[in-house]
Amino acid sequence: MKKVCLIALLLVFPLVSEGQTLLHIPAEKLDHPVLFGSRIVEVNRSWGKVFAPGQRNLIPAQMEFRRDSAGNAVLFPPAISECREGGRRDLAGRFRHIHPVHFPLVEVLPDGTWVIDVTEYFSRYPKQVSAIPPKMLEKEVLVEGSILSVQETPDYVQVTGRYRYASGLEVTAASYLLYLPEVPMPEKEPLEGYNKVEYPGPEGRRVGHSQRWDLSRRPTIDFYVDKAFPADWYPYIKEGLEDWNKAFEKAGLGKVIAVHPEPVDDPSFDRYSPLVNMVRYMDVEEANAKGDVLCDPRSGEILQADILWWKNVKDLITGWRYVQTGAADPAARAKEYSMEILGPMIRHSVSHEMGHALGLNHNMGASWSYPTRKLHSPSFTQEYGTSASVMDYARYNHLATAADVKAGVNLLPPRIGPYDCYAIACGYGQAKPEAGKYCYYAPFYTAAISPDPSAQAETLGNNLLASSKAGIRNCCALLDLDGLDEGRLGLISKQYYSYLWLALSNLGGSVNGRPVRWEEQKKTLIFVVGALDGAPLQLKDPVRENRILEELEGNFLPKRVEENMGPKGLEKYRKQVARLKKKYNF
Numbered sequence: 001m002k003k004v005c006l007i008a009l010l011l012v013f014p015l016v017s018e019g020q021t022l023l024h025i026p027a028e029k030l031d032h033p034v035l036f037g038s039r040i041v042e043v044n045r046s047w048g049k050v051f052a053p054g055q056r057n058l059i060p061a062q063m064e065f066r067r068d069s070a071g072n073a074v075l076f077p078p079a080i081s082e083c084r085e086g087g088r089r090d091l092a093g094r095f096r097h098i099h100p101v102h103f104p105l106v107e108v109l110p111d112g113t114w115v116i117d118v119t120e121y122f123s124r125y126p127k128q129v130s131a132i133p134p135k136m137l138e139k140e141v142l143v144e145g146s147i148l149s150v151q152e153t154p155d156y157v158q159v160t161g162r163y164r165y166a167s168g169l170e171v172t173a174a175s176y177l178l179y180l181p182e183v184p185m186p187e188k189e190p191l192e193g194y195n196k197v198e199y200p201g202p203e204g205r206r207v208g209h210s211q212r213w214d215l216s217r218r219p220t221i222d223f224y225v226d227k228a229f230p231a232d233w234y235p236y237i238k239e240g241l242e243d244w245n246k247a248f249e250k251a252g253l254g255k256v257i258a259v260h261p262e263p264v265d266d267p268s269f270d271r272y273s274p275l276v277n278m279v280r281y282m283d284v285e286e287a288n289a290k291g292d293v294l295c296d297p298r299s300g301e302i303l304q305a306d307i308l309w310w311k312n313v314k315d316l317i318t319g320w321r322y323v324q325t326g327a328a329d330p331a332a333r334a335k336e337y338s339m340e341i342l343g344p345m346i347r348h349s350v351s352h353e354m355g356h357a358l359g360l361n362h363n364m365g366a367s368w369s370y371p372t373r374k375l376h377s378p379s380f381t382q383e384y385g386t387s388a389s390v391m392d393y394a395r396y397n398h399l400a401t402a403a404d405v406k407a408g409v410n411l412l413p414p415r416i417g418p419y420d421c422y423a424i425a426c427g428y429g430q431a432k433p434e435a436g437k438y439c440y441y442a443p444f445y446t447a448a449i450s451p452d453p454s455a456q457a458e459t460l461g462n463n464l465l466a467s468s469k470a471g472i473r474n475c476c477a478l479l480d481l482d483g484l485d486e487g488r489l490g491l492i493s494k495q496y497y498s499y500l501w502l503a504l505s506n507l508g509g510s511v512n513g514r515p516v517r518w519e520e521q522k523k524t525l526i527f528v529v530g531a532l533d534g535a536p537l538q539l540k541d542p543v544r545e546n547r548i549l550e551e552l553e554g555n556f557l558p559k560r561v562e563e564n565m566g567p568k569g570l571e572k573y574r575k576q577v578a579r580l581k582k583k584y585n586f
Helices: 078-082 134-138 231-242 245-250 313-325 339-357 372-376 378-384 402-407 418-427 464-478 486-506 518-533 542-553 556-583
Strands: 020-025 034-043 061-067 073-076 101-103 105-108 114-117 142-152 156-165 170-179 196-200 206-210 221-225 257-261 278-282 289-295 302-310
Touching: 020 142, 020 156, 221 231, 221 302, 231 257, 231 339, 245 418, 289 339, 302 339, 313 339, 313 464, 313 486, 372 378, 464 486, 464 518, 486 518, 486 542, 518 542, 518 556, 542 556
Parallel strands: 221 257, 221 278, 278 302
Antiparallel strands: 020 114, 034 061, 034 170, 061 073, 073 101, 105 114, 142 156, 156 170, 196 206, 289 302
16 A cells, blocks of 8 residues: 655645555756755653754755666765765765665656655664764664654655664654755855854865845744743743844844744644744753754755753743842842743843844853943943843843942843844845944853953953952852852852853953953952952852862963963963962962
């Protein structure tokens, strides 16, 4: 018995166990690029931040259907044919999972449509587009695989299968072949502040294009909010997404973002479609959020996006709010936050991830654009928040004092900042990039100690030392207030040492290519070592303390100081460290 799917309509067929599962590839889609990818639908054993329903893992593979010499249908990765020597060996490591897939060609219909048999292939999980973490799959032995359904539309084909492994792991996954646009989106020069889509090109090169939506093809970007979110969160999630309309309107593009609740009684709505954009609730005990996009590798065009919100993000953002502003704001010390306080925090977090869904990268220097003194100003902070970009990791206004809060200082990050409007105008509008015109930009550094004091998470204003000192002041003040339990004490201790660690960036660091002055580095050393010695007994953490001391005398910081100030500068640095260690008996 053969099961046939019609391409003209979206049809879903349960698998008939003794039959074949056939797909139809229209003649016009042969030798046409597709994205081959996979998404988790259900799983009986989630794995941290990388493996839960709704997630993808490996980058979808750009491929196309061709016919081999034996007459079989082959899903072929065209980039491999473009490599001159060595084939797959020339591809960058992250693309080595891509390889040709052979399907039996059952027949060619009079209109040129290929009918291919995918039964055997999708009865085993397609590892080369795995939504299951590849390292996890290496240890798994497949016991049983079956195809549950097939969907065919003019835009994509999707095969949903269930797979059971010897370890007891059971996974349902939707694997899709998404037909790419006939004409790629016109390219733009790679833009500062935008993520790049990477793919294997000639000789295995990885070519980058800025990720953007093509608003000429899709003037409105619709997002659906997962029904699993608490109902009273929906208005704040909607506002966080639609806040970006301010930037689009300023660029003369009108309202671009539209937000809807997930339909609950519409059988035609498919939350796992490769073209449905969603804010997804990840029911996994993790604290993380992520903006995830599906791109056309030929141009960087964003075809679909998700915002993933793990279950414990609420705990993460309320912990930050408490430890960073609790000393100044009594409301931040509450055991449970009302929606009046929690809602705007959710809105900000969602808005940050929406920036990623629009193609934007982090701007870790945006908070440096604001003078430190401005963060004590009610009028300034009410208008601009704590940073020039929602894409910073500026968090909450820990510079503010209790007197500032009474005067009306805003403790929250911005909704959409000046840099965000500028970035949208350049990426989507007609504005020309002008470095440094609107505010300071700095990328996210993966180094444990940033080489740039202006480019860090949780620092505020344009004075790193002032930021860290204010944070230490708050941590100590919280110890004298009511409501302190073991969990909150752990948060305070971690944050205390975090402010000291952030300050280390001044040592041998440079801002905009200008080395930090020695006097500022000397003040930083005095502050850090003094704060280690003066840490309240309740906050003492020997492991974190020793790690900081080891960095001061290790290889990395002294080497960076020498590169920054030369041999004489290194000598001054070593002498200052030795004096401070002797003074405080470290």
